[in-house]
Amino acid sequence: MEKIENTNNNVQISPWLTTIAVMSAAFMFVLDGTIANVALPQMAGSFSSSNDEATWILTSYLIASGIVVPSVDWFSKFFGRKQFFIACILIFTGASLLCGMSTSLDMMIVSRVIQGVGGGALLPVAQAILLEAFPVEKRALAMSIFGFGVVVAPVIGPILGGWLTDNWSWNWIFFINIPFGILAAVTSKLWIFDPPYAQKQADAKIDYVGFFFLIVWLVTFQVFLDKGNNADWFGSEWICWTFGISMIAMVLFIYSQIVQKDSIIDLSVFKDRSFVLGTTILVIANMVLYASTTIMPLFLQNLMGYNAFWSGYSLMPRGFGSVLAIFIYSITNKLFDFRLFTAIGIIGLGVSGLMFGFLNLEFSMINIIIPNFIFGFSVGMTITVLTTASMETISNAKMTNASGVQNLVKNLGAAIGTSLVATMVSRYSQAFQHNMVGFLDPNNPVYAERLASMTSFFCQFDVYAVAFQKAQGMLYNQLLQQSTLCAYMETFRVWGIVTFVCLPLLLLYKNKSKA
CATH class of the missing domain: 1.20.1250.20 (MFS general substrate transporter like domains)
Structure with a gap:
């Protein structure tokens, strides 16, 4: 079995142990993406809200995670990738507990935003760590394992969510994340290391302008998609304004990433x-x-x-x-x-x-x-x-x-x-x-x-x-x-x-x- 070397303490770690750590987190995140869908009517009834209002339980999560996803490289440089990954696992797990304990729609939406912030980085960071853990000639095998979790978890989600909702209560679709989160955090601490380019960088700076445009773009675009059908899409004036603001923010975000030296994302990957x-x-x-x-x-x-x-x-x-x-x-x-x-x-x-x-x-x-x-x-x-x-x-x-x-x-x-x-x-x-x-x-x-x-x-x-x-x-x-x-x-x-x-x-x- 091949091993990879931890440059921090010269300990060799099997890539299969690293796989267990990252896939625990990735599976938990992807599972949560579909497990809540089947329980939405029950949550709406529990909070005495309409189905339309309850959709914000899903939308708030997507918006928050969407903002974090493109920023993972910058966050990894600012905090160190391993520490950032573990912090995201703990935030996601803690927020899952808050979601299960929610007694009102407002509390649930706030908890889902926190959950999205923690969960948004799990998948891209897990993918990057897994690809690096194996040599180039074995990346196909690594992505087979990664693909197993990413593809199978959304299928299990509705089944598990439906069973928990029908036999227990909707709260348990969030509590189920807690053991996965603890396992992922512990194994990540033990079996993941940062190569030099993924360690904390003292000169990492915050791109405030780019981050602002990213938030405006993704928030307005998600609202446009989520509410467009009910509002008759471009037949609604406020939907037109929302879409226009989103497109302007997107253009300004892309422009800022091109001209900014310390940008959130590196767009040069699109040259590949x-x-x-x-x-x-x-x-x-x-x-x-x-x-x-x-x-x-x-x-x-x-x-x-x-x-x-x-x-x-x-x-x-x-x-x-x-x-x-x-x-x-x-x-x-x-x-x-x-x-x-x-x-x-x-x-x-x-x-x-x-x-x-x-x-x-x-x-x-x-x-x-x-x-x-x-x-x-x-x-x-x-x-x-x-x-x-x-x-x-x-x-x-x-x-x-x-x-x-x-x-x-x-x-x-x-x-x-x-x-x-x-x-x-x-x-x-x-x-x-x-x-x-x-x-x-x-x-x-x-x-x-x-x-x-x-x-x-x-x-x-x-x-x-x-x-x-x-x-x-x-x-x-x-x-x-x-x-x-x-x-x-x-x-x-x-x-x-x-x-x-x-x-x-x-x-x-x-x-x-x-x-």
């Missing part, structure tokens, strides 16, 4: 062709992953009557597919061109989306299991391969910065995908309802026959006028159900087609024989 191409495809894959993870539980709960646990349980085949993909890649990555693995993943994503797009209300469980398995396999293959390929030409000294930048744009892709999928279902549902309502015409013989039959049935219990009204209401409810089903199916098909756009990007990679 492999990094840009890999990150672009990862952003699209993240959009599809989070869009699908958002829409599937809603489809099963709203149309099929599944509870929180069973809607999360239906996603379990994705976990098995991801594990299989990561296992296959870890043992065959040296035999084939990485573009072949990526192409298989992209095609699988598209095919699974199209398979979801042809479901109906009378499907069997196998109709959900097969496309979910293909989806999980494809996501696991795509993310694992491209995370390795995109960082292949990045030096160790720039790894933390590159990881932070990559995770920033991936998070933006996830936020955009989540927002777009909600809008698509809403708008498609309205369009299909408008097209289908014309069939509820007394001159339509099929409708007239069904209305008469149902009216006759209800007449056994009520007078004719009431029975006729009930029959009309039931038929209209069926129309709403059918229009919503069509909206979900159309959305699945669109996202399936979107993934195929990534295939031509693979041709832009320089010719390399192996991953």
Whole structure:
């Protein structure tokens, strides 16, 4: 077993021990990204708030973590990467305890902001540490392990969250983080070290201007995405202003990072062709992953009557597919061109989306299991391969910065995908309802026959006028159900087609024989 040397005390540490430390933290963070979704209605009821108000439980977390993600390289230089990583674990764990103890919506939102501040840095720092812990020729193996945690945790999240919510209470979806946090903090203290370029730097300065523009950009952009659908997007004046401020702040942030000597992020990573191409495809894959993870539980709960646990349980085949993909890649990555693995993943994503797009209300469980398995396999293959390929030409000294930048744009892709999928279902549902309502015409013989039959049935219990009204209401409810089903199916098909756009990007990679 290879070992890496701790330059602080000349102790050699196995990279596998380092893997345990960083993956404990990464798994905890990624798990928390989806575990709260299924419990949102219960939390809203507990705090006597509306579902719209309760969405700030999710939004506040995303905003806070989004601000920290691109700043990880600067924070690592200012505090030392190991100390910063451990501090983030402790902040995240402590905030999880506060979230579970929250007695009001305000307390929950404040706790989630603190949790986001602590959790935002865990994933990019863990990725950078893991890549550096292994030699270049074994980075594919390292990213296979990393991909396992990053891909499987979001699948386990809804299942575990649904079970805890149904059998215990929503509070436990946050308390579950505490043992993971303690394990991650202890093992990180023992088994992680800072190479010279990741140690605390005395000359590290705070980029106040860049940090201000970063906060304004990400906060306003997240509010735009979160509230845009309900406010009719650009039909709302305040949404237009919010979007405009966000874009101006983004431009000023990028400009400040170019001209500032001590900037928060180093944009020179975008000169690396492999990094840009890999990150672009990862952003699209993240959009599809989070869009699908958002829409599937809603489809099963709203149309099929599944509870929180069973809607999360239906996603379990994705976990098995991801594990299989990561296992296959870890043992065959040296035999084939990485573009072949990526192409298989992209095609699988598209095919699974199209398979979801042809479901109906009378499907069997196998109709959900097969496309979910293909989806999980494809996501696991795509993310694992491209995370390795995109960082292949990045030096160790720039790894933390590159990881932070990559995770920033991936998070933006996830936020955009989540927002777009909600809008698509809403708008498609309205369009299909408008097209289908014309069939509820007394001159339509099929409708007239069904209305008469149902009216006759209800007449056994009520007078004719009431029975006729009930029959009309039931038929209209069926129309709403059918229009919503069509909206979900159309959305699945669109996202399936979107993934195929990534295939031509693979041709832009320089010719390399192996991953």
